[in-house]
Amino acid sequence: QVQLVESGGGLVQAGGSLRLSCAASGLTLSAYAMGWFRQAPGKERERVASINRSGSNASYADSVKGRFTISRDNARNTVYLQMNNLKPEDTAVYLCAAGSDIAAPPYLYGSHYWGKGTLVTVSL
Numbered sequence: 001q002v003q004l005v006e007s008g009g010g011l012v013q014a015g016g017s018l019r020l021s022c023a024a025s026g027l028t029l030s031a032y033a034m035g036w037f038r039q040a041p042g043k044e045r046e047r048v049a050s051i052n053r054s055g056s057n058a059s060y061a062d063s064v065k066g067r068f069t070i071s072r073d074n075a076r077n078t079v080y081l082q083m084n085n086l087k088p089e090d091t092a093v094y095l096c097a098a099g100s101d102i103a104a105p106p107y108l109y110g111s112h113y114w115g116k117g118t119l120v121t122v123s124l
Helices: none
Strands: 003-007 010-013 018-025 033-039 046-051 058-060 068-073 078-083 092-101 108-114 118-123
Touching: 003 092, 018 033, 018 092, 018 118, 033 068, 033 078, 033 108, 046 068, 046 078, 046 108, 058 068, 078 092
Parallel strands: 010 118
Antiparallel strands: 003 018, 018 078, 033 046, 033 092, 046 058, 068 078, 092 108, 092 118
C-alpha cells in the first residue's frame, strides 16, 4: 500500500520558516518525480515546487521562487520543502505528490499518488 505522509506544518509568524517533510512508503521514491502543492480555502490547488527523480532539477512557482527550496533524499524515501520568509498568503494545506519524471520544467507530469496534507498558517 502506497502512502505519502506530510509533516512539519504549523503556525508561524510572517517572516518565519518551516520545513515540511513527505515520507513515502510502499514505493521506491527514486522512481518518481515529486511535487509539493498547496490549496488555500476557496482557491484551486496550485503547484508550489517539483523535483525530478534524481534531485538534479527543480522548478518553482513564481510566487515562492527565492523563498522555498525543494529537495529529496531517496535513501530515506523522503522529500522536503524548506520555506523561508513566509507570508500570510502562503497559508494553505500543503500536499506532496508522486508522478512521472519529465526532462523539462516542471519536471513532474501527472500525479499517481497524493498525501493528505499538512496545514501551514502564517500570521501577521
